[in-house]
Amino acid sequence: MKSSAPIINALVLLFGSVSSVFAASGAREDNSGIFVWIFLGFCALIVVLQLVPAVLMMLGMAKGLKRESPQEQKATH
Numbered sequence: 001m002k003s004s005a006p007i008i009n010a011l012v013l014l015f016g017s018v019s020s021v022f023a024a025s026g027a028r029e030d031n032s033g034i035f036v037w038i039f040l041g042f043c044a045l046i047v048v049l050q051l052v053p054a055v056l057m058m059l060g061m062a063k064g065l066k067r068e069s070p071q072e073q074k075a076t077h
Helices: 005-023 034-066 070-076
Strands: none
Touching: none
8 A cells, every 4th residue: 555645745735835825815905986997998999999900901911922923823824
């Protein structure tokens, strides 16, 4: 029968390091009002609206690279 000392040692180390988590005071209190959240939502909207054309342009460039050039099409036919 094998010794269970390594398993017990591993469990003691695991639960010993977890005890510092319970010292936390809980959820952080946030004093920002509705205007802060509106401002952050507006900033997120600007970022998303800037990303949409960039993604569409990257997809268009990928399609352009995938397609054959007109000289290559004439040479193959």
